[in-house]
Amino acid sequence: MTKPSGCLSPDHSLSRRQMLYGLAGMAGGLSLGGLSEPAAGEVLSKQQKQVLLIFNDGGMSQYESWDPKPGTIFGGPYRSISTSVPGTHVSELLPHTAKQMQHLALVRGLNTKNPSHGSRAQAFDGQPKNRGVQYPAMGPALASFLHRPESPLPPSVLVKPYSGGFDYKSAGFLGSKWGTLMLGEGRPPVHMQRPTSVTDAANIRRNQFRESANNRFTKGRRTAETSAYAHSFDMAEQLMRRGDLFDESKITARDAERYGTHKHGRHMLLSRRLLEAGVTFVELRSYHWDTHSSNFDLHLTMMGGFDKPFAALIEDLAASGRLEHTLIIVLSEFGRTPKVNVGLGRDHWPQAWSMCLAGCGIQGGSVHGKTNARGTWVDEGQVGYADLFHTYFHALGLESHQTEYVNAGQPLPVANEDAGPIKTVLS
Amino acid sequence: MLWFRIVSACVLAWLAATAFAAEPLHQRIDSLIRDGHNGPVADRSTDAEFHRRVWLDLAGMIPSTVETRAFLADSAADKRGKLIDRLLTGPHYPIRMRHAFSVMLLERRVADADWDRFLETSFRDNKPLDHLVRELISADGTDSATRPAMQFWLTRSATDHRLLARDASRLLLGRNLECAQCHDHPSIDDFKQAEFFGLVAFLNRSYLYKDKKTNQTFFVEKGTGPKEEFTSVFTSKSDKTGPRLLRGMEIMVPEFASGEDLATPATDGRPPLPKFPLRAQLARRLASRENSDFARNMANRLWAMLLGRGLVHPLDMQHAKNPPSHPELLQLLSDELVSHGFDMKYVLKQLALSETYQRSSRLGDSADAVKSQTYAAFEMRSLSAEQLAYSVMQSLGTLDRILQAPADLVATAKYRPDKGDPIPTENLDNVLKLFQSIYASQPGETEDGFNPSLAASLFIANEKLLLKWLEPQDGSLTAKLVKTGDGQLADELYVAVLSRRPTQHEEQSVQDFLAKHPDGRQAAIREMTWALLASAEFRFNH
Numbered sequence: 001m002t003k004p005s006g007c008l009s010p011d012h013s014l015s016r017r018q019m020l021y022g023l024a025g026m027a028g029g030l031s032l033g034g035l036s037e038p039a040a041g042e043v044l045s046k047q048q049k050q051v052l053l054i055f056n057d058g059g060m061s062q063y064e065s066w067d068p069k070p071g072t073i074f075g076g077p078y079r080s081i082s083t084s085v086p087g088t089h090v091s092e093l094l095p096h097t098a099k100q101m102q103h104l105a106l107v108r109g110l111n112t113k114n115p116s117h118g119s120r121a122q123a124f125d126g127q128p129k130n131r132g133v134q135y136p137a138m139g140p141a142l143a144s145f146l147h148r149p150e151s152p153l154p155p156s157v158l159v160k161p162y163s164g165g166f167d168y169k170s171a172g173f174l175g176s177k178w179g180t181l182m183l184g185e186g187r188p189p190v191h192m193q194r195p196t197s198v199t200d201a202a203n204i205r206r207n208q209f210r211e212s213a214n215n216r217f218t219k220g221r222r223t224a225e226t227s228a229y230a231h232s233f234d235m236a237e238q239l240m241r242r243g244d245l246f247d248e249s250k251i252t253a254r255d256a257e258r259y260g261t262h263k264h265g266r267h268m269l270l271s272r273r274l275l276e277a278g279v280t281f282v283e284l285r286s287y288h289w290d291t292h293s294s295n296f297d298l299h300l301t302m303m304g305g306f307d308k309p310f311a312a313l314i315e316d317l318a319a320s321g322r323l324e325h326t327l328i329i330v331l332s333e334f335g336r337t338p339k340v341n342v343g344l345g346r347d348h349w350p351q352a353w354s355m356c357l358a359g360c361g362i363q364g365g366s367v368h369g370k371t372n373a374r375g376t377w378v379d380e381g382q383v384g385y386a387d388l389f390h391t392y393f394h395a396l397g398l399e400s401h402q403t404e405y406v407n408a409g410q411p412l413p414v415a416n417e418d419a420g421p422i423k424t425v426l427s
Numbered sequence: 428m429l430w431f432r433i434v435s436a437c438v439l440a441w442l443a444a445t446a447f448a449a450e451p452l453h454q455r456i457d458s459l460i461r462d463g464h465n466g467p468v469a470d471r472s473t474d475a476e477f478h479r480r481v482w483l484d485l486a487g488m489i490p491s492t493v494e495t496r497a498f499l500a501d502s503a504a505d506k507r508g509k510l511i512d513r514l515l516t517g518p519h520y521p522i523r524m525r526h527a528f529s530v531m532l533l534e535r536r537v538a539d540a541d542w543d544r545f546l547e548t549s550f551r552d553n554k555p556l557d558h559l560v561r562e563l564i565s566a567d568g569t570d571s572a573t574r575p576a577m578q579f580w581l582t583r584s585a586t587d588h589r590l591l592a593r594d595a596s597r598l599l600l601g602r603n604l605e606c607a608q609c610h611d612h613p614s615i616d617d618f619k620q621a622e623f624f625g626l627v628a629f630l631n632r633s634y635l636y637k638d639k640k641t642n643q644t645f646f647v648e649k650g651t652g653p654k655e656e657f658t659s660v661f662t663s664k665s666d667k668t669g670p671r672l673l674r675g676m677e678i679m680v681p682e683f684a685s686g687e688d689l690a691t692p693a694t695d696g697r698p699p700l701p702k703f704p705l706r707a708q709l710a711r712r713l714a715s716r717e718n719s720d721f722a723r724n725m726a727n728r729l730w731a732m733l734l735g736r737g738l739v740h741p742l743d744m745q746h747a748k749n750p751p752s753h754p755e756l757l758q759l760l761s762d763e764l765v766s767h768g769f770d771m772k773y774v775l776k777q778l779a780l781s782e783t784y785q786r787s788s789r790l791g792d793s794a795d796a797v798k799s800q801t802y803a804a805f806e807m808r809s810l811s812a813e814q815l816a817y818s819v820m821q822s823l824g825t826l827d828r829i830l831q832a833p834a835d836l837v838a839t840a841k842y843r844p845d846k847g848d849p850i851p852t853e854n855l856d857n858v859l860k861l862f863q864s865i866y867a868s869q870p871g872e873t874e875d876g877f878n879p880s881l882a883a884s885l886f887i888a889n890e891k892l893l894l895k896w897l898e899p900q901d902g903s904l905t906a907k908l909v910k911t912g913d914g915q916l917a918d919e920l921y922v923a924v925l926s927r928r929p930t931q932h933e934e935q936s937v938q939d940f941l942a943k944h945p946d947g948r949q950a951a952i953r954e955m956t957w958a959l960l961a962s963a964e965f966r967f968n969h
Contacts (some may be wrong), residue, residue, distance in 0.1 A: 130534070132605065154881070166882070168869055172863035179877065190845040195894060201955055203888075208956035209940060215962040217932070220789040222799070225807060226963040228879045233961065236884035 029407030038140070047358055048367050049146050050275055050326045050397050053138060053283040054268075054310070057120070058147075058290030059353070061336040064091050064299040064373065066354035068109050070319055077296055085365040093303035094256055096311030102365050103314050105357045105425035108263045109369020109381035115348040120333045120383075124413050125172075126389025133407065134199065138170035138392070139281040140241035144405075145282040145398055153239070154181040157274055159267045160285040161185060173407050180283075188246050192239065207233065235243040245273050257314035261348060262304070268309035272316060275326060289332060314358060328358040329394050331388075338376045351377045355388070357425055361395030368424035386419030394421040453780040454678065455567035459756040460783045460802050467797070467803035472497055476735040477507060477785055482926075483968045484733055484772035485514040485775065487523030488817035488826075492923050499928070511779045514693060515772050524550040524771075527732060531917045532563070532598060536582035536870045538575075547833070555769040556725050557714040560599060564710035565819040568645035569697065576899040585646060592626040599713060601724035601745035602673070617747050624655040625671030629709040636698040643696065650688025650701035670705055672712050673720060680705070716765045720745070721932035726760035727751075729771065733778045735806030735968075736799060741875060753802035770934055788969040807969045809877040812866035814968075816859050819960065822924045824904040829855055851891045861892065877967075887961045897953045908952045913941060915951075922960040 063069060068080035068091040080089040083101035095105070112119060117118050124137040127300040128274075136144065144154035155178060158167065164184025171178035183187075194203065210233070218226045244250045251259075251269065262284050271284040286306075291298045310330070319324040335353020336346035352371045358364065369381030393400035393414060399420060405412040472480065478498045482490040490498070498510065510712045511742050514520060525546040529538065532878045549559050566576035604623040632652040632946050636645045656667040671677040681703055693695065693699040714721055723745060731737040738751040738760075752759040760774065767773045778784055783802050790797060790804040797803045810818060820826035832854035842851045842861060851857040865886045899906035904923050917937035921929040929937065937955065944951035959965060 010784075095487055141587065148441055166869075181881075186847060189882050189885055190843060191889040193884070194893055197894060198889075202950065205940075205944075206954040206957045206961075209936075210961045212936060213958060213962040213964060216930075217766060217962065217969075220791045221969070222788075222790075222794045222807065224795070225809070225877045225967070226878075229809075229963050229966055232879040232881060232884040233888070234883050236888055239881060240885070240888075322837070359789045409895060 006077055013360060014060075015332075019252055025418050026266055030225040040054045040124065040367060046283060048148055048278070048325065049279065050144050050279070050322075051139075051146070051281045051283070051360075051392070051396070052275060052313075052328050053270055054271075054325060054328070054330045055123075055283055055285045055286055056289045056306070056330070056332045057287045058117075059332045059334045059348060060302075060306075061291065061295060061299055062108075062353040063336070063338075064093055064296070064303060064355055066090055066094075066106050067222060068092075069371075069373070072374050074340070074374050074376070076340070078299075078320075082314075087363070088367055091303070094307050094358055096102075096308045097314075099300065100311050100318075101315040103358050104271065104364060105356055105362045105368070107368045107422060108295060108354045109378045109383055110335070110350075110353045110355060110388075111378050111382050112350040112353075112384050115350050117333060118351065122385050123331055123333060124170075126419075127384070127386045128413065128416050129418075131412055134169075134172040135171040135317070135413065136174045136178065137180075138169040138389075139283055142175050142177040142392065143281040144174050144178055145403070147395075147398065151278055151280070153235075153274075153277060153279045156180040158182045158285060159186050159270050159274070160283075161263065161267075161287055166188075166344045172413075173405075183270075186267050188243070191427040192243060192246070194240060195196070207215075207237075230423040242277055244268065245277060255312075259309040262305055265309040268313055272313050275322065276318070276320075291336065291345055292341070292347055293345035295336065295340065295344060295346040297344075301321050314427040317359065325360050325364065327360040327392065328356075329392065330356040338374060342371045357391070357395070359395075361397065361427055363425055366425045368422050383422055383423070384419065386416035387422055389415040390421040391425065394426055450779070451775075451779040452759075453782075455759060456756060456777065456781045457801070459759065460754055460781075463753050463756075464801040464803055466803060467790065467793055469790045472787045472805065474506075476511070478785060479926035480968055481507075481511060481514060481779055483814055483846055485511070485523060485779070486517060486519035487526060488519065488821050489926050492919070495856035495922050495926050507785070507838070508780060515776060521547040521551040524622070525813065528621070530811065530867075530874055532579055534594075534873055535868050538578040538582050538656060541575035542578045545573075550771075553770065553772050554824060556764070556771050557716070557721070557769040560721070560725075561710040564595070564599075564713065565707045566708070567647045567698070567700070567704070569700070580594075580646055581635070581644075585633070588627050588630045589623075590632065590968075591630050591633075592623060595624055595630075595709075595713075597743040598622070599724065599744055600673070600720045601727060601739065602720065603741075604744040620657055620659060622668065622670050623674050624657045625668045625673075625677065628655040628668055629670040629705045632701070632705055635692075637691075638696050640700065640796070641696050645698040647698045648701050648706060650683060650703070651685075651853065664850070670708065672709075674720070675712060678708060680822055682937055709759055712895050715724050715725050719761065720768075722761035722765050723757060724763050725769070725893065726757060726774070729764075729774050730757075730760060730778065731871075733784055734802065735777065735808045737965070738802070741871075741873075751866065805969065807967045809967055811874070812863045813859060814839070815866055815966075816862035819862075819893070819896075820858065820963070822904060822960065822965075823889075823956070824902050824907065824923070825853075826894050828857055828902065829853055842893060844889075850895065858892075861890075884961075893957075893960070897956055899949065905949075905952050905956060908956070909949055912936065916941070920952075920959065924956065925964055927960075 005060070005254075013174055047104040061074050063074065064078055068078065068089060069075040070078065070080045081092045082089055083098040088101055088106070090101070103159045112122070114122060125141070126138070127134040128135045134140070139156035139158070149156035156170070158180045160182060162184055164182040164187060166179055167182055168179035170180045211230070214226065214230055216313065254267055259265040267284050267286070271282045289302065290300075299383045314328070317326055317328075317402070331354070332353070333346050334350035337349040340346060350383045352375060369375065369383065370379045390400040393403060398414075400415045401417070403414050403416060436801045442577055475495065478495060479489055482488060482494070483806075498506065503509070509871040524542055528546055528550075531544070531773040560572045563579040564577040568571040568577050569573045580591055583594060593605050602618065604626070606620055632648040632650075634649065635644060636647045637643070638645070654663060654669050669677045670682055674958040682954040683702060688701055688703075689699050690702045691697070691700045712718065716722070727737045727739050727745070728742055731740070731742055738753055738757045739745050739749060741753075763777075764774055770804070784805070785807045786802070788807050794804065799806055817826065820829055832852070834856050836854055839851060840847050842857075865883050868878070896903065897905055899909050908916055908919055920937065921927060923931065940955055941951050943950060
């Protein structure tokens, strides 16, 4: 059996929520000033739940991060350190994060079974049963329930190294409107910069003339599409006004020091600012976690790039109160092998690894599951991607066994029915 | 099945002879639309509205100022019909249809210039649609006349036969069977797993053959192959099928002894060819007068092209639970398509002549309440990437210059305005690519309905090429406007960009804008022109 060809059919994509977003939402959005003022962002975000996924592509080693086994045969050279939560220890490569442990929950009993890089797709869609449809990835999936149609910002944004664009496929059957805006190298869409030949005054004048032309035209005609079109100009103006989000010269000295000047730190800071601006789902992706050789050297560098800005992010979101309604997910494709190979690398090990959660609906300081003394297998509380998926929904206040997509009249479960939420880590 | 053919032929002959036949098709369309709706109906479109609309639909761009003025001044009663005839035989029609059918058939997958030429020739010659589709299905590359047609398959895949079956069914039969890959459709009784695999069985011998000497590729078939086996993920029941179309029988495929299944072996520069090519069988059966699914699908797609939405909508969801909004009308259109030998121009002309097509999109305060499938008002739709590119050039007076500019000898790197890249060389290829990068869907994605995007509004607002075109330069609109007296300016501007005369109120707002502008006349002209280009009225075919 080959895999089914992707379900692209409009029949699969005409969900109720898409209709809301595409039509009523667009029309309704006209009346909103939106996020040009930070204060408006504050109000909106107090009502809205948001998600930040930090995806370390490849596998962050559980030994060198959330589940250290110092002094054991597979433990590697690094020590473990105590954290702000008594009894919970993490690798010494996480000194700053350790101080934020009261906000974090650890899932240490992951067995995701699939050792291939294809497991990324499973991490993202939570392994639903095959219904012959292309399920949306985590961002569009969660955003389709959380996103407010009047928001002037896209529902799902990915901050990543390399190229950007628009990933409509991530939306699966939800349809391309739910796709992900990808900010390659943290950069915005290609036409964000207004040429200097167009002054602010000229821009206001030309848009006023455009609006008066629209007012005449739309009278007596169906409004859904014309309003959506007009709204897209408002969105563009608003995003352009938030050019500061992408302007590195606007970064405060304090943020620059705490988040660092390296790429991952800058992207972590951009992610925080996108959340503050009101984006529903932000993914921050980094690559090169596939440490088949020089695992220990690489983790020294890469954990260094992760630890300090991540701790700063948690600290900032907690201080601003945003953490209460923002779910943070730190995930990889899989863990890394206990056995160290001849190149001093660790290979793929999906059988026993860890991930981290924080924020909205999460019990800070909790730990779920346990691996054995050498960290080779899960002893207690074994869970997989599907359980994690249920947990995200529950943390966001959505009962995952009750919540369904309505896809062309066909109800579809949001997560694999055979799994369930990890209650230990839920608040 | 001979008796069946005789009966159908008789029925068709009888239909053609009934009282209906005296009345032209476009009037029969209108009476069926009237029968289906008893609420308010929009007025007849103004000449200017109709003129812009039919230019976009049949020529792929808004009309030039000269065309618009001439049409508005023409007092002949039959000027709309004459215009339709002129556009259908004009130079833009084959290009417009090539764009429309490339989007429909390839769904933004990229084919080469041979494919473009093949389609343009087909539409210029008004090749019957069934004939064209048979070439798409069966072309294997050995006949130079139809060789480009094999890109219908090859832009998708040469090896993923299920993908090919899925798209053949969706696009050529209007039946989206993809759910039926894994199981009989749970809610649509007539989408069966056996139907999907019957179609796969026509395709599963196809493979890409590359001639080592000439490096030429062919999409040919093996002489033998297995039946398609399938298992339902619901019931775990397994079955198998040979090639079979919906409502047809599984076809008898002759078995050949090993080594005897080829009609011709590979010879110098030619691929091996089987004795019994299955795609030729598929072509003959699928794109035939006897296959009502095919005629209905094509009729529905032509209707959607001109009327903005399918009688069955979405276009690939023809099944019992998604009936047409006007069943008799769809039947009539597909019958007419068949009885006129799949003559596309005939159908397009009749559609464009109908009062349904010629209605205004303005319906008064109740516009939002009236359902679109009543066709009480003209269904607005957004311009495609290509219609927009041509229309922007037409309105700003850059079209002739761009069409004459030579293509790049070497393709340049992707244009990145955010990296400060200079504007690419101004030729048709680069302009189309630029608009497609913003307005077209992704390869493999169906273009269906209006999809507003930040990328598009940012493009209109900030793209340097557009801003450059707004500056007065040789032959450009703003150069002309700068030299036009205040009294005539609004008229020139509105006719060029919106293809209609301005209202009195609009004349006044143009005067006011000019009078109040702090930076002088040229700046005012630039800003007003931009505003009309960015207006909803320009963005939509209305």
